[in-house]
Amino acid sequence: MDAILSGGLGILSLIVLIFTGMPIGAALFTVGAVGLSLQFGVAKATIILFGMPFEVASNYSLVVVPMFILMGLVASNAGLMRDMFDAAHKWLAGLKGSLLMSTVASSAAFAAVSGSTIVNSAVFTRIAYPEMTRLGYNKGLAGGVIAASGTLAAFIPPSITFVIYALLTQQSVGKLLLAGIIPGTITVVGYIVGIMIIARVKPDWVPQHSEKYSWGDKFSSLKPIWAVLLLSFIVIGGIYTGTVPPSAAGSVGAVGAILIVLMMKRQNGGDIWEAIKATVKISAVLAVIVIGGLTFSRFLVFSGFVREAISLITDLGLGNAGFLFAMVVLFLILGMFLDSLAILIMAAAVLVPVADNMGFDPIWFAVIVVKLMEVGVITPPVGINLFAVVSASDKDLKLTTLYKGITPLFLIELVVLYVLIQFPILSTWLPNSMS
DSSP states (O other): OHHHHHHHHHHHHHHHHHHTTOOHHHHHHHHHHHHHHHHHOHHHHHHHHHHHHHHHHTOGGGGHHHHHHHHHHHHHHTTHHHHHHHHHHHHHTTSTTHHHHHHHHHHHHHHTTOOOHHHHHHHHHHHHHHHHHHTTOOHHHHHHHHHHHHGGGGTSSSOHHHHHHHHHHTOOHHHHHHHTHHHHHHHHHHHHHHHHHHHHHOTTTSOOOOOOOOHHHHHHHTGGGHHHHHHHIIIIIHHHHTSSOHHHHHHHHHHHHHHHHHHTTSOOHHHHHHHHHHHHHHHHHHHHHHHHHHHHHHHHHHTTHHHHHHHHHHHHTOHHHHHHHHHHHHHHHHHTTSOHHHHHHHIIIIIHHHHHHTTOOHHHHHHHHHHHHHHHTTSSSSOHHHHHHHHHTTTOSOHHHHHHHHHHHHHHHHHHHHHHHHOTHHHHHHHHTOO
């Protein structure tokens, strides 16, 4: 019980510090450092803490994170995502809700070159939101589709979320990246079917507009999207076939993106340099979060909290179904208040060992955890993607309006989650077949 008490106080302290506004990386490191100091004394804890940054920095797998970020920033700044949106819009024009569907389709394509859900949401708010509001779409639904579609970046490779999860749990980066492809595709289909249903149930939310394009216009719109298709093929195809190691896939993709945009004359050397500087800043923040997460995890492990938690949950006799149901409820509650990375780190420290002890497939369980995180970033009141959309709309969209619009997308996510839980093969088949 002492271990449960100390671990519980540590988790509670972490939540309190995050609520006070402390950056998540600093909050994780502070709680972990204090906990280790109380456990082992300052001298021994200092040795552990000084070794943590080196452990992270020397992990070769971590190099994939800044490279994926750079690839996404270069592609986004070069306007490749607008090309994808224009192509999707022209091909889907005439269908009711075509702009909503175009946003989902082009967000999925952007997810294949960008691993950040926030960047995805912000980019498409600037591209798609003004056009949708101009044509009379419900503002809440327009913002909700953008926010929900942004979460596809957490599933479709290159997913930074899966990379961080792999680093925290010692899983295969390549297998986890591939594991998200089929669930991500199912989510895209779920969104599009959901939009069709919403258009029938709430016709005043989804206006019928008469824009039509010739076959020539449609095929012409496909010309610029070769760049995105090539980049996604290089990264995903390279990992699946074993041609490109997962740790090198980000570098290959980043160099490919730079060469493509320079060849297309969409960027110059100065633009690339700005993207590199932005990459360094984002990567530094993520590195601090990973270091803090590992420190916090060490505290929970060394205090005996994880061991006692496994025993406690096992003694409750919940069974696999009961454990999964409790985890879903827990994630939905935490997602209302906490940042998704904080939830991920706590899950990696506590729930993953329990899941391993209960015999769950680690790849499938990783997909379920990330899906729950995906739901968390669009869960009111503190879904981070919701704030990204509101901010990128220049305050034209109110948060209360967005809460109403995101509700049907939230329900679609729960349906997709149920399907993924019932059919683990959807998550495990592709990674298990990789070279």
